[in-house]
Amino acid sequence: MSHNTFGRVFRFTTWGESHGPALGVVIDGCPPGLPLTEADIQPFLDARKPGQSRYTTQRREADRVRIMSGVFEDDGGRQVTTGTPIHLMIENTDQRSKDYSQIARSYRPGHADYTYDAKYGIRDYRGGGRSSARETAARVAAGAVARLVIPEVSITAYVCELGGDAIDREAIAYEEIGKNPFFCPDISAATRWGEKVEAARKDGSSLGAVVECSAQGVPAGWGAPVYAKLDGELAAAMMSINATKGVEIGDGFAAARLTGEKNADAMSPGDDGKPVFASNHAGGTAGGISTGQPVVCRVAFKPTSSILTPVDSITSSGEATQVMTKGRHDPCVGIRGTPVVEAMMALVLADHKLLHRAQTG
């Protein structure tokens, strides 16, 4: 079943294909009275926008967002949300007219070409159609609205590993994240990655990456047992992003290598009556509910399958062929995935803030 809606009470539904006229998102359940203009959304789209550096695809998209519904002037003349559906639309402007005959007939390994055909018997092959990462622009737009719902929370994502080369955690300087094309908080890693990505691009190859995201300011009590654990909601959110293959909360797989004593986040009384934690192996959740510590997750992005190296494949009529992906592509999709990870974190937390107050008042 096609399922293009995410969320429980703060819900969003996306639509659109890579090479259609536009793409968009309908946000439903947003609280009323939140000041919202296109200027609140655009910076997040700009961060994800292609063509920002030579390390990302050269497709040129303005990615201008337009608010089509759900806002109105309040008494003070500010444009605010009204509580009704907010439709955000982004036109596709750079659908380069080209010859799609090869991609129409061959299945690119690692792409959704074969599986869409197997499922639906038809696919919009232009630029990957619905399976293109262009869909994530809609999420990023929705995420900007979600942030307004959770002003108490501050969310930061960054690439913490690229092509197997991890940042030095002692060298993290968060203010660097916005200053390099890799959303990298370690300036020397960023330098190394520049060379790596450039080399991969020249080779017609691609690289994977790991994106880490931390949300500060989440109060204790968000999330829920059993099937709406914050861990599970975040996992679902992150694994819905294109090219993701793994997700961790807190120490994740490394926790499986610790003993119980080492993994325990000891607590002591804080000045404000809330506990002070000695560590955050758990990544800010216990029993699926936030502890008041930063909520931390990590997401693995595979190297994109769009590479210039020919790979054995088959045609849609079942014959052997070889496929290589010419044209513009991201040599490391994890980079532009960073703002998307932030957006999904915001969307999950906004939903759970509202769910929490639904049940507990």
Place this chain on the structure above:
Amino acid sequence: MSHNTFGRVFRFTTWGESHGPALGVVIDGCPPGLPLTEADIQPFLDARKPGQSRYTTQRREADRVRIMSGVFEDDGGRQVTTGTPIHLMIENTDQRSKDYSQIARSYRPGHADYTYDAKYGIRDYRGGGRSSARETAARVAAGAVARLVIPEVSITAYVCELGGDAIDREAIAYEEIGKNPFFCPDISAATRWGEKVEAARKDGSSLGAVVECSAQGVPAGWGAPVYAKLDGELAAAMMSINATKGVEIGDGFAAARLTGEKNADAMSPGDDGKPVFASNHAGGTAGGISTGQPVVCRVAFKPTSSILTPVDSITSSGEATQVMTKGRHDPCVGIRGTPVVEAMMALVLADHKLLHRAQTG
């Protein structure tokens, strides 16, 4: 918001606390006409049952399942599903009467004690109440029913790493899985693990584990873009299991360290018109939809927080204290998590089989 239902059209809802009179699960949306008796469910519960070896908790629970609704005799005299809700109930028989005063007043680090109180203002502290892993018995029972919905699929889970000690993948012998208390397919790893777990238990410590699960026979086409990708659904399912902190599909985080060429699963024409894949880095999905290869995931279980070593903590009134967990506990919860991982895989796949035929007929 409490949310105790999982699934879209094949849905289940669990209820019950660790030390209440019983626990159960209501399965809704099950296809009619499937032969189902308690004997179809019991073996899966027995595999998860505590007290099966000295490496798991010594709590003694018969874990007898009772089918309370949703089945009836067909014309041939077999008991089959009727398409109406199937309620499965398991009585709690070994809620050892004991003094809960310490756990009632102190927060065990890593447990849900503090977060439940922060969220709800109250918690059933006896044995962890709703946050206890006893809830997973209900999922295992539901999973047994889900398996009947997908007879074409064969699911196997096993521990592939325990306390940081991984199996030798060259030495995998699947027939060993059921023959040792660790669901371990590598006989020599199982021997090592026995010593590790025994040592941890004696030390009052605990160990983490990684469970791998493979589903063979899933046809191409199950799953869905965008927010119901098989990857996301599995991630949500697995991360709803107690003590899990990470999930991977296919190569997972390792894929983030490969180049695009290495990660590509080349395809060639198969005899039956379906593609033959040269590798399965993707873990059986592309674009969130099954490829026809085995669907493979891995789940990280943290070491249980129930340890005999005292850890700093606070009381419910905010004073400093130390907590150690006396009584019966699993030194490695990942072991008994193995049948739960299998169950969640079955539940996700059954749901998506039905969703797929809803949309595509």
Place this chain on the structure above:
Amino acid sequence: MSHNTFGRVFRFTTWGESHGPALGVVIDGCPPGLPLTEADIQPFLDARKPGQSRYTTQRREADRVRIMSGVFEDDGGRQVTTGTPIHLMIENTDQRSKDYSQIARSYRPGHADYTYDAKYGIRDYRGGGRSSARETAARVAAGAVARLVIPEVSITAYVCELGGDAIDREAIAYEEIGKNPFFCPDISAATRWGEKVEAARKDGSSLGAVVECSAQGVPAGWGAPVYAKLDGELAAAMMSINATKGVEIGDGFAAARLTGEKNADAMSPGDDGKPVFASNHAGGTAGGISTGQPVVCRVAFKPTSSILTPVDSITSSGEATQVMTKGRHDPCVGIRGTPVVEAMMALVLADHKLLHRAQTG
């Protein structure tokens, strides 16, 4: 698709067949901290219980409710809700052992016998199985919990028409409702109905009824555009009750015969800043959202199809037959439907109270 769950954030799921061992309901999303014992639920079940007068079925069911989960003692020693699933179970005690061979093979017109077979290929024919109105006991139990969520609201339902004989609205005396076996607020109508129902029972016939329900104390602002209008939610709720064929909000079909001027509910300023309405043709909603007036609906119950008069029908193998329903049955199912209507009103309003505060805080 079988769908046995109702509600959005205050949700309940029912299970069980008429002649199975028990039936029950799992309530999910209930706010924590509400005092709840079986004594809070039992009176509502007693009001719905069969065998209370000679005007209802003579089946004898104790309808004892048992709380199986979701409650715990608070600091003050009171048993309160914990925010986790509340499972309520009611044993079936009077499943009279009898010969079901006729009903097993023949389709009772107006019953779900034929349609269940057409849909599922199998049915539990004992007492109607899942399609029996016994399922409504579970809703009534859930409704008792819902009432605790909305203490500001007072709900009253009553039969306002029976066998085509309506109450005199000038003669309504609400205190009479609980004093006669018809939940009738007009004492002289109750007397007439007694004769009507008795006559129908002797004739082996049955009668329809209309139940009216009013909820006082609902503040302005509950409900929602567009597909969660209070009107639509109530309509869905009421039309899920067995034997219902129509629902009206406010004046309902009569409003379709008024002019705009006559139908307008004029407003004037109230002392408390809220409007005072001159009338309530709208039944307490405008645009799907509560106005602060009483929320009023009316539900049409058809005469039960379980009658002693033979009716032409077919067997499950497609042969002509005649069916008459021997045994215990309600000559007017609308009577015992009254507590069920109240319960569904409570369940809808509780859900919308929580939804409203989710969105608006």
Place this chain on the structure above:
Amino acid sequence: MSHNTFGRVFRFTTWGESHGPALGVVIDGCPPGLPLTEADIQPFLDARKPGQSRYTTQRREADRVRIMSGVFEDDGGRQVTTGTPIHLMIENTDQRSKDYSQIARSYRPGHADYTYDAKYGIRDYRGGGRSSARETAARVAAGAVARLVIPEVSITAYVCELGGDAIDREAIAYEEIGKNPFFCPDISAATRWGEKVEAARKDGSSLGAVVECSAQGVPAGWGAPVYAKLDGELAAAMMSINATKGVEIGDGFAAARLTGEKNADAMSPGDDGKPVFASNHAGGTAGGISTGQPVVCRVAFKPTSSILTPVDSITSSGEATQVMTKGRHDPCVGIRGTPVVEAMMALVLADHKLLHRAQTG
């Protein structure tokens, strides 16, 4: 909670306000491979379009639909659905610029003005904003797509009563429905209604109506116990339409006045093994599941509250005022509600066709 999505597996989400730039609908879960162009949708929008006769509002809207996503050319060059979200958009072209100062400050009785303010603290007052019946254009567009999912079903709606004046059921001639401005199957009633509506319009008054809808060709087995009964789904669907206050399935409230014998739909063996029913009091459902007979419902539309006659009301600051609605309005909203009722019938049935095959294959 705002909730602008309807359906379970064939779902649609609408957005847009009366005087915003556009409105639209995202359809998710549509089966792939269905030929779909704008020409398949436009005729249904044209039937609902304002300004078609002097009996409806004189607002002029082209109501041109544009398919923004979810379709692609198949091998044969036809444009077909791809299984991904179909976004349909309709621009608002005749938002007459005018002075909204009165409506901005006063609450029109019977409209959602007061309740939106009570709920959200803000409302888009231009033409009713989100609460305007313009939203139904989006449903009608979605309904046109739903019809393609259920080619076996033929749906017809018509006004059966207007201003209290009912059609003569003996005089029904279905071919007349499209030939008069009232969707009336009784030509002499149509003539009378013309005078009635004209008189109401001149008086600045308005009239209510009852719309009946019949779906032929629904096979036995669609719908579901318990909370997804076809009756409940249709009731929710119809009562989500603006200005509706009542809904009936089959005989509805009249069934409550019949005896069990009179209400019974006797069955006899048909030539094709399916039953032949002697009557259809039940309106095509039993136990919430379709019987194979026509599915019949009736919907009550109140007279619109937009009238020229002044009615007492209050301002948003709580002062007494009088309100009359100048400008363009429908004197009988039930007329243009007819295509909307048809659309909602199609949307419910398409959803249940897919749900049925999900569960039963």
